[in-house]
Amino acid sequence: MEQLKVKKKDTIILNVIIYLFLSFFFLYIQHAYRHHISPFSFVYLRKGLELFWYVALTLIVSGWMIWKHHRFSIMMYRLSMFIVGFKVIEGLFIEFNKIIVIAMFFFVTFSYFLYQLLNYYLSLASINPNYSKDDLFEPLLKKISCTVSGEGFSAQGHLSNWDSEGCFIKLDTPQELPQFVKVQVFFADREFFQDGEVVASTLDFNGVGIKFERTVKDLSVFNWSEFMQIVQELGFQPERLR
Numbered sequence: 419m420e421q422l423k424v425k426k427k428d429t430i431i432l433n434v435i436i437y438l439f440l441s442f443f444f445l446y447i448q449h450a451y452r453h454h455i456s457p458f459s460f461v462y463l464r465k466g467l468e469l470f471w472y473v474a475l476t477l478i479v480s481g482w483m484i485w486k487h488h489r490f491s492i493m494m495y496r497l498s499m500f501i502v503g504f505k506v507i508e509g510l511f512i513e514f515n516k517i518i519v520i521a522m523f524f525f526v527t528f529s530y531f532l533y534q535l536l537n538y539y540l541s542l543a544s545i546n547p548n549y550s551k552d553d554l555f556e557p558l559l560k561k562i563s564c565t566v567s568g569e570g571f572s573a574q575g576h577l578s579n580w581d582s583e584g585c586f587i588k589l590d591t592p593q594e595l596p597q598f599v600k601v602q603v604f605f606a607d608r609e610f611f612q613d614g615e616v617v618a619s620t621l622d623f624n625g626v627g628i629k630f631e632r633t634v635k636d637l638s639v640f641n642w643s644e645f646m647q648i649v650q651e652l653g654f655q656p657e658r659l660r
Contacts, residue, residue: 422545422627424487425597426617430539434495434532435481441502442477444525445470448518452509473501484536487545487618492537499529544584544627545618548656565602566595566626575625577603579656582646584614584629592623601628603645606652612642 446466455462467474480494488494506522540546561576564587573593579586585601595616603610618627630642649655 421489421621422487422547422618423621424545424618424627426615426629427485427487428539430532430535431484431487434484434536437528437532438477438481438484438495438498441499441525441529442470442474444521445473445502445505448506448509448521451518452513452515470505473505476501487540492533492540495533495536499533503529542583542629543579543581543586543656544629545586546579547586547588547620547625547627548579549588549625563604566599566628567602568596568599571596577656578625580646580649582643584617584627586618586625586627588625589623594619594623595626599628601630601642603642605645606648608640608648610640610642610645612645 446463449466449469450456450462476494477498480491480498483491483494503522503526506518506525510518510522564575564577566573566575566587566589573589573591573595575587575589577585578588587601598613598615601612601614603612612630614628614630616626617629619625
């Protein structure tokens with residue numbers, strides 16, 4: 419997939435990065451608790467970093483990849499949570515403690531909950547082009563034409579990915595678009611209109627991800643929800659474009 423420049427990051431990204439930091443703090447605290455050492459001691463803090471430097475490094479790399487919306491960020495999140503969980507469980511085999519077991523339960527629960535949210539967010543069409551510049555042939559073998567317009571500009575392109583919340587468009591001519599745009603999609607001899615916000619773009623400005631605003635259905639025009647209804651009834655999926 420194309421590496422993207424995400425212009426508007428969702429709050430789940432910041433929350434996950436904060437949680438990565440807290441997960442190291444959890445590992446640090448439970449280790450201090452088992453050894454009856456004050457976690458606020460600078461001597462122990464330095465020793466803790468020496469003991470768990472590889473965990474800290476993994477969490478930092480994971481946080482950086484998640485912030486950049488890297489294609490392997492979800493895998494790094496799973497790896498980070500596995501390493502932290504493994505080190506805590508390893509300590510329980512050395513010395514069993516009910517309080518740490520309860521804390522571990524909440525850690526696993528919150529980790530899984532955030533994983534589901536992060537996985538859902540990273541699967542949104544607005545940040546997934548569904549094509550790559552390294553494709554051997556034309557990335558989109560079947561094309562759904564659309565127009566992206568705004569104040570004083572208009573750009574032609576084709577849908578490459580979509581869902582109920584947004585879409586990704588491969589532009590015919592690379593260009594940087596303003597934040598707010600109107601998308602006009604041509605499908606099944608109909609035109610569908612929807613206002614949206616540009617939240618991501620490819621590094622070469624050849625494609626843009628657009629998140630749509632929630633609008634009330636207007637009987638005078640077809641909007642994005644009606645487009646989604648038609649493609650779902652036809653069983654048409656973004657994968658069929660390739």
